[in-house]
Amino acid sequence: xxxxxxxxxxxxxxxxxxxxxxxxxxxxxxxxxxxxxxxxxxxxxxxxxxxxxxxxxxxxxxxxxxxxxxxxxxxxxxxxxxxxxxxxxxxxxxxxxxxxxxxxxxxxxxxxxxxxxxxxxxxxxxxxxxxxxxxxxxxxxxxxxxxxxxxxxxxxxxxxxxxxxxxxxxxxxxxxxxxxxxxxxxxxxxxxxxxxxxxxxxxxxxxxxxxxxxxxxxxxxxxxxxxxxxxxxxxxxxxxxxxxxxxxxxxxxxxxxxxxxxxxxxxxxxxxxxxxxxxxxxxxxxxxxxxxxxxxxxxxxxxxxxxxx
Amino acid sequence: xxxxxxxxxxxxxxxxxxxxxxxxxxxxxxxxxxxxxxxxxxxxxxxxxxxxxxxxxxxxxxxxxxxxxxxxxxxxxxxxxxxxxxxxxxxxxxxxxxxxxxxxxxxxxxxxxxxxxxxxxxxxxxxxxxxxxxxxxxxxxxxxxxxxxxxxxxxxxxxxxxxxxxxxxxxxxxxxxxxxxxxxxxxxxxxxxxxxxxxxxxxxxxxxxxxxxxxxxxxxxxxxxxxxxxxxxxxxxxxxxxxxxxxxxxxxxxxxxxxxxxxxxxxxxxxxxxxxxxxxxxxxxxxxxxxxxxxxxxxxxxxxxxxxxxxxxxxxxxxxxxxxxxxxxxxxxxxxxxxxxxxxxxxxxxxxxxxxxxxxxxxxxxxxxxxxxxxxxxxxxxxxxxxxxxxxxxxxxxxxxxxxxxxxxxxxxxxxxxxxxxxxxxxxxxxxxxxxxxxxxxxxxxxxxxxxxxxxxxxxxxxxxxxxxxxxxxxxxxxxxxxxxxxxxxxxxxxxxxxxxxxxxxxxxxxxxxxxxxxxxxxxxxxxxxxxxxxxxxxxxxxxxxxx
Numbered sequence: 030x031x032x033x034x035x036x037x038x039x040x041x042x043x044x045x046x047x048x049x050x051x052x053x054x055x056x057x058x059x060x061x062x063x064x065x066x067x068x069x070x071x072x073x074x075x076x077x078x079x080x081x082x083x084x085x086x087x088x089x090x091x092x093x094x095x096x097x098x099x100x101x102x103x104x105x106x107x108x109x110x111x112x113x114x115x116x117x118x119x120x121x122x123x124x125x126x127x128x129x130x131x132x133x134x135x136x137x138x139x140x141x142x143x144x145x146x147x148x149x150x151x152x153x154x155x156x157x158x159x160x161x162x163x164x165x166x167x168x169x170x171x172x173x174x175x176x177x178x179x180x181x182x183x184x185x186x187x188x189x190x191x192x193x194x195x196x197x198x199x200x201x202x203x204x205x206x207x208x209x210x211x212x213x214x215x216x217x218x219x220x221x222x223x224x225x226x227x228x229x230x231x232x233x234x235x236x237x238x239x240x241x242x243x244x245x246x247x248x249x250x251x252x253x254x255x256x257x258x259x260x261x262x263x264x265x266x267x268x269x270x271x272x273x274x275x276x277x278x279x280x281x282x283x284x285x286x287x288x289x290x291x292x293x294x295x296x297x298x299x300x301x302x303x304x305x306x307x308x309x310x311x312x313x314x315x316x317x318x319x320x321x322x323x324x325x326x327x328x329x330x331x332x333x334x335x336x337x338x
Numbered sequence: 339x340x341x342x343x344x345x346x347x348x349x350x351x352x353x354x355x356x357x358x359x360x361x362x363x364x365x366x367x368x369x370x371x372x373x374x375x376x377x378x379x380x381x382x383x384x385x386x387x388x389x390x391x392x393x394x395x396x397x398x399x400x401x402x403x404x405x406x407x408x409x410x411x412x413x414x415x416x417x418x419x420x421x422x423x424x425x426x427x428x429x430x431x432x433x434x435x436x437x438x439x440x441x442x443x444x445x446x447x448x449x450x451x452x453x454x455x456x457x458x459x460x461x462x463x464x465x466x467x468x469x470x471x472x473x474x475x476x477x478x479x480x481x482x483x484x485x486x487x488x489x490x491x492x493x494x495x496x497x498x499x500x501x502x503x504x505x506x507x508x509x510x511x512x513x514x515x516x517x518x519x520x521x522x523x524x525x526x527x528x529x530x531x532x533x534x535x536x537x538x539x540x541x542x543x544x545x546x547x548x549x550x551x552x553x554x555x556x557x558x559x560x561x562x563x564x565x566x567x568x569x570x571x572x573x574x575x576x577x578x579x580x581x582x583x584x585x586x587x588x589x590x591x592x593x594x595x596x597x598x599x600x601x602x603x604x605x606x607x608x609x610x611x612x613x614x615x616x617x618x619x620x621x622x623x624x625x626x627x628x629x630x631x632x633x634x635x636x637x638x639x640x641x642x643x644x645x646x647x648x649x650x651x652x653x654x655x656x657x658x659x660x661x662x663x664x665x666x667x668x669x670x671x672x673x674x675x676x677x678x679x680x681x682x683x684x685x686x687x688x689x690x691x692x693x694x695x696x697x698x699x700x701x702x703x704x705x706x707x708x709x710x711x712x713x714x715x716x717x718x719x720x721x722x723x724x725x726x727x728x729x730x731x732x733x734x735x736x737x738x739x740x741x742x743x744x745x746x747x748x749x750x751x752x753x754x755x756x757x758x759x760x761x762x763x764x765x766x767x768x769x770x771x772x773x774x775x776x777x778x779x780x781x782x783x784x785x786x787x788x789x790x791x792x793x794x795x796x797x798x799x800x801x802x803x804x805x806x807x808x809x810x811x812x813x814x815x816x817x818x819x820x821x822x823x824x825x826x827x828x829x830x831x832x833x834x835x836x837x838x839x840x841x842x843x844x845x846x847x848x849x850x851x852x853x854x855x856x857x858x859x860x861x862x863x864x865x866x867x868x869x870x871x872x873x874x875x876x877x878x879x880x881x882x883x884x885x886x
Contacts, residue, residue, distance in 0.1 A: 288557035
């Protein structure tokens with residue numbers, strides 16, 4: 030397993046390089062510049078700014094410079110947020126996105142898996158249809174709608190929870206509850222549908238029939254045999270889903286006014302703050318690669334047929 | 339135990355109530371009475387007055403630093419660090435007498451701090467985007483763009499510790515107003531020389547304003563606290579302010595509604611009715627020294643023809659747009675300089691079609707276009723590019739329909755783009771009809787009329803150019819008398835309107851949500867509300883003296 034892990038990590042290097050290259054050139058060739066705003070700059074000042082940030086060099090030279098900087102773990106200054114470096118921006122935003130994302134993932138798994146299992150066991154019955162209808166609603170209603178409604182109901186009408194923001198920089202249970210629930214609703218829906226369909230399929234397979242024939246109770250069949258196999262599609266889904274959740278959701282962070290990096294990613298892209306966009310892309314890509322590896326390793330634990338060579 | 343629906347409901351309620359109790363805990367009443375939670379619309383890009391560029395940064399910087407001139411509660415210029423000033427007979431040399439004041443670390447503020455700051459803004463790296471506001475100072479422009487290398491050539495010098503002499507490039511009776519802008523604020527030389535650009539970090543920050551920086555959590559809040567060394571500290575009511583980057587107006591409105599925020603520096607015009615119903619007395623609307631205008635690209639057809647520009651400008655239904663789309667008391671614009679601009683009569687000159695019915699204008703426009711050679715065999719086709727932010731995307735299809743009514747052969751495409759892309763297109767001349775917005779940096783008509791001077795170059799996106807217009811503006815620059823100067827600029831404004839050098843659309847309004855708990859808030863045209871004038875009803879009731 031160690032050799033397999035090492036091999037995967039080695040393969041990750043060229044993958045990351047490709048991602049960095051594509052992102053770098055896509056950003057640079059996008060129309061608009063970080064220096065365009067209502068107040069147009071004179072050509073002399075624009076030239077000075079370009080020289081200061083190295084944008085006057087040939088684009089390939091800039092790319093090489095960027096890679097060299099990256100090799101020295103330097104993400105550079107933000108072009109827009111003048112008082113902060115990119116590392117500071119990521120360091121301040123990532124813990125918030127990570128906390129909300131992980132909580133949402135845990136909540137979604139804890140609620141979604143039992144819901145999916147229950148629906149599968151009661152296949153084609155009223156509870157199954159109800160759960161799946163609910164799940165469909167969860168998938169269809171975007172967090173842009175759910176967030177403000179939850180904020181309005183629990184924050185404004187009932188006054189039980191703060192409508193938005195952290196508690197003066199502190200992440201507390203009550204400040205995170207609504208964002209986490211908003212973020213997890215769609216995931217609960219997806220996970221429950223995923224678990225239901227895989228469980229229905231597994232419950233019809235030969236090894237489950239064998240287990241039942243050997244006289245095991247339904248609970249034993251489910252927990253010892255069916256569940257492990259039924260969770261395999263979920264594991265492969267959770268890798269990228271986890272990366273997406275912990276790198277922040279622009280909608281949830283905007284609606285609940287949270288200082289995460291999801292919002293940063295979008296505003297930086299709109300303002301052409303190249304170094305910040307690149308840093309978030311690298312973080313996101315790295316997380317996807319890492320979490321996919323974790324998912325593949327988890328496969329080995331769940332599925333005895335999987336061997337790492 | 340049997341679990342019933344009722345027991346679940348009880349358990350949920352108990353949980354929520356305990357949460358509510360937890361969230362309400364912390365902070366005593368006296369602290370709350372002198373604490374302001376301010377929704378500041380966006381994250382500051384910088385708090386260094388030499389790198390900042392937005393109105394939301396001005397709100398914080400203006401509470402941290404005080405310039406020679408400062409703002410009164412109505413946003414009008416009043417003496418700040420200067421106790422008064424004299425002007426030479428030619429209007430070029432201004433001498434400011436400074437008051438005895440201290441930086442927040444107890445070091446005296448001197449004229450040298452101003453000299454240091456003004457030299458720094460002209461030479462700092464990366465270049466200060468807003469330094470051009472100070473071009474009125476002798477040699478500023480040449481030093482900024484590198485033509486003069488010796489920064490001591492800048493027209494500012496310290497005669498002694500408490501006397502500052504400023505030499506101008508041309509007379510500028512509007513100088514006091516301009517000096518309320520943060521680009522002219524002093525910075526603590528003794529700190530900046532030691533820590534460089536990191537002087538603005540909370541751990542290093544030193545200021546001369548009523549508040550000092552305590553903490554800045556990016557994208558979360560900026561926390562400032564009372565500066566006991568401020569020269570009028572005894573008059574300041576608030577002890578601390580939290581500024582939040584409230585990018586989502588609707589979320590901010592909910593926070594105001596629950597009392598999490600005392601003020602939010604914006605709200606959506608379409609929400610006005612709802613806000614007046616749910617939060618009576620909170621919505622504060624005032625005319626703003628800013629406008630939205632459309633620009634004709636006069637470098638090439640069809641808009642190098644004055645008749646085409648006139649036809650297109652006169653047929654946009656500004657009344658419908660402001661009353662039915664924008665809905666926040668914006669005024670239809672038929673001139674360039676907005677109401678509320680100092681020493682100037684807004685609307686004294688207007689486009690000639692103001693007051694005509696839309697029907698009359700449509701007939702007139704069709705005739706003008708036919709005279710210009712357009713018709714069924716030669717349709718008028720152009721693209722209107724606009725910023726897809728705020729209300730602009732909702733306005734674009736309305737004006738498109740307006741133009742379609744001129745004649746079936748007027749065919750207009752509309753194209754929305756991100757703000758950065760839109761301005762890049764304007765800068766490169768890659769547009770036919772484009773949309774832009776302008777908010778004054780200082781309260782003077784020049785700030786609007788100069789947009790159409792040939793020498794304005796980059797900002798004169800449509801490349802309007804008329805030697806007579808330039809002559810009038812140059813003459814206004816040399817004129818010391820405020821009334822004569824205004825008359826010259828009015829003549830220039832009339833000229834650019836007559837030639838349809840722009841298509842004024844609407845004058846902006848500033849919109850704030852202000853809790854009735856806050857006192858001292860005065861609506862004004864520049865939308866500047868320095869926190870040192872604000873207080874809360876609770877603090878006034880407790881009637882305790884502020885800490886000194």
